[in-house]
Amino acid sequence: MFRAVLSSQWRESRLAVVLLAGLALAFPLLSLRGASSASDPWSAWDLLRASTAWSVSYPIVALAAALALAAGAWLPDRRGRHVYALTLPVSRSRYLLLRFAAGLLLLLGIGAVLGVSASVAAARTTLPPLLHAYPLGLALRFCLAGVAAYTLLFSLIGLTPRAARLIVAAILILIILGVAADLLNLKWNPLVAMLDAVFGPYSPLTAFRARWMLIDV
Amino acid sequence: MSRIPAIVACALLASVASLEAQDSAAILARMEVRLDSLRRLAVAGDSTTDTVVAGGIRIATSAALRPVVAPAAAEAWRGVLSRFGPDIAGQRALPVQQFGGSQTVIPRHLDGQELATAFEAAAARAIWEQQDTLLVRWLQHSFPIAPLSSQTREDVLEDLVRMPAAANSACLAGSPGACASVLGLNPRMDLLAEWYPPATWPRLAQLADRSRSPGDDRCYGQKEPDACRSILLTGPIPPPVRIAGRQYLVQLALEAGGPGAFGRLTADSAASIRHRLEAAAGITVDSLLGAWAQAVRASRPERPAPTAWMTLLVLGWCAVVLAMSMAEGRWR
Numbered sequence: 001m002f003r004a005v006l007s008s009q010w011r012e013s014r015l016a017v018v019l020l021a022g023l024a025l026a027f028p029l030l031s032l033r034g035a036s037s038a039s040d041p042w043s044a045w046d047l048l049r050a051s052t053a054w055s056v057s058y059p060i061v062a063l064a065a066a067l068a069l070a071a072g073a074w075l076p077d078r079r080g081r082h083v084y085a086l087t088l089p090v091s092r093s094r095y096l097l098l099r100f101a102a103g104l105l106l107l108l109g110i111g112a113v114l115g116v117s118a119s120v121a122a123a124r125t126t127l128p129p130l131l132h133a134y135p136l137g138l139a140l141r142f143c144l145a146g147v148a149a150y151t152l153l154f155s156l157i158g159l160t161p162r163a164a165r166l167i168v169a170a171i172l173i174l175i176i177l178g179v180a181a182d183l184l185n186l187k188w189n190p191l192v193a194m195l196d197a198v199f200g201p202y203s204p205l206t207a208f209r210a211r212w213m214l215i216d217v
Numbered sequence: 218m219s220r221i222p223a224i225v226a227c228a229l230l231a232s233v234a235s236l237e238a239q240d241s242a243a244i245l246a247r248m249e250v251r252l253d254s255l256r257r258l259a260v261a262g263d264s265t266t267d268t269v270v271a272g273g274i275r276i277a278t279s280a281a282l283r284p285v286v287a288p289a290a291a292e293a294w295r296g297v298l299s300r301f302g303p304d305i306a307g308q309r310a311l312p313v314q315q316f317g318g319s320q321t322v323i324p325r326h327l328d329g330q331e332l333a334t335a336f337e338a339a340a341a342r343a344i345w346e347q348q349d350t351l352l353v354r355w356l357q358h359s360f361p362i363a364p365l366s367s368q369t370r371e372d373v374l375e376d377l378v379r380m381p382a383a384a385n386s387a388c389l390a391g392s393p394g395a396c397a398s399v400l401g402l403n404p405r406m407d408l409l410a411e412w413y414p415p416a417t418w419p420r421l422a423q424l425a426d427r428s429r430s431p432g433d434d435r436c437y438g439q440k441e442p443d444a445c446r447s448i449l450l451t452g453p454i455p456p457p458v459r460i461a462g463r464q465y466l467v468q469l470a471l472e473a474g475g476p477g478a479f480g481r482l483t484a485d486s487a488a489s490i491r492h493r494l495e496a497a498a499g500i501t502v503d504s505l506l507g508a509w510a511q512a513v514r515a516s517r518p519e520r521p522a523p524t525a526w527m528t529l530l531v532l533g534w535c536a537v538v539l540a541m542s543m544a545e546g547r548w549r
Contacts, residue, residue: 041417044378044381048375048379093543097543130377134520141522147532151538154542155541155542206527206530207527211519
């Protein structure tokens with residue numbers, strides 16, 4: 001059963017998966033391609049600069065992978081108006097778990113490619129003293145951030161129209177309350193509080209917040 | 218009649234009585250500062266109708282803003298006293314700060330604490346600017362007006378690691394002498410040679426972004442150290458660690474010294490910075506530099522690997538969101 005769902009997921013999102021895995025493979029290698037030899041007094045400077053410049057690319061790939069896989073998980077069912085899923089002798093929750101797990105597996109695969117590529121790039125670079133390579137840490141953060149974004153997007157894309165309407169209504173109410181709180185000169189604004197919570201240190205997206213440095217102090 | 222001569226005349230009359238009894242040089246200096254501030258108030262003209270005074274802090278504002286400004290100024294002065302010590306009240310008068318005017322509408326979300334912090338920072342900057350040239354030049358007019366953030370300490374650590382200065386790695390390893398060199402505490406004539414090996418000069422000259430002339434190719438192209446040296450000496454040499462490193466050293470000295478530390482730091486303007494830091498901190502400069510190096514080493518940025526706590530948090534959220542998604546019974 002899982003193999004069938006995985007195969008369906010692969011068919012839907014293979015282009016995105018191959019492309020994103022290619023980027024995950026290329027970025028760490030490209031980021032350290034111009035690294036000078038450790039005997040160059042400016043090597044630490046160059047490595048940190050390159051690492052900082054490329055650090056933005058990893059969360060973008062994680063987010064793109066999460067989006068592509070979450071969309072790919074639902075596309076076949078949406079297209080067939082869930083007829084295939086309804087004919088299967090499994091409960092809805094079990095079917096969703098299978099769909100979720102199939103996308104998750106492909107996401108972790110992209111994370112593994114990033115880990116291998118980052119390890120190879122770091123191994124090929126002679127680091128000056130006081131600098132460290134974090135290929136495994138980077139790959140783990142990629143996977144965690146990817147899983148968080150994938151779960152949220154999977155749930156949002158899979159909403160029934162009724163639930164989607166409820167969520168849109170809740171967001172509108174929040175915006176109205178936020179404007180009202182601003183007009184009434186209240187110190188607490190529910191909209192600001194909500195945004196703080198979504199992007200705060202305790203949010204599911206907290207893994208996106210830190211420095212994604214392959215080479216760092 | 219213009220308002221300025223009238224205000225000046227009033228101020229002079231008011232001070233005549235006490236002139237005889239006091240030291241003439243001191244009173245003249247104080248008069249000068251007072252007249253300056255009165256002139257500024259007069260120039261501000263119609264927009265300024267009230268002056269809030271809290272200790273040494275004076276804020277020119279409007280009567281409408283007084284209820285907001287007065288408590289913030291008092292809070293700011295308390296902060297100044299706790300940072301610089303009570304002796305600061307006897308030092309030179311601080312310039313009048315301008316805040317709003319009669320036309321200013323009080324912002325709805327005006328945070329009194331933020332205002333107090335701003336007044337305190339302005340007063341702290343003015344106090345630092347009044348100090349002697351040696352101290353001001355060592356800090357390059359970049360003063361420790363507020364406690365340094367952890368991000369700034371991370372930046373200092375990053376500088377120590379990435380800049381190819383001769384003493385940086387030894388300083389990070391905890392050598393006080395190396396840290397003294399990195400922080401510009403050694404009185405040397407040839408700062409460039411002390412800080413950077415000649416092999417680094419061509420790139421350093423590029424980074425220093427000096428204006429170029431045709432002869433400069435001997436440095437940038439042929440990498441001749443002497444040519445680079447003459448380019449680099451046309452302006453300030455980039456320090457091995459940003460000036461925030463020096464600010465942090467001063468902050469540590471003031472914290473270690475406790476009450477009166479700022480007074481001891483600024484008491485003897487003829488002494489070297491090293492001796493003044495020692496006097497302020499009440500410990501040897503080597504101990505102070507050791508503490509500085511240790512604190513900077515401890516400011517490593519967060520590693521990319523997620524912590525166990527973060528992993529649990531994110532996975533917990535994922536489980537909740539997924540469970541909510543599966544609880545929905547309808548397919549479409």
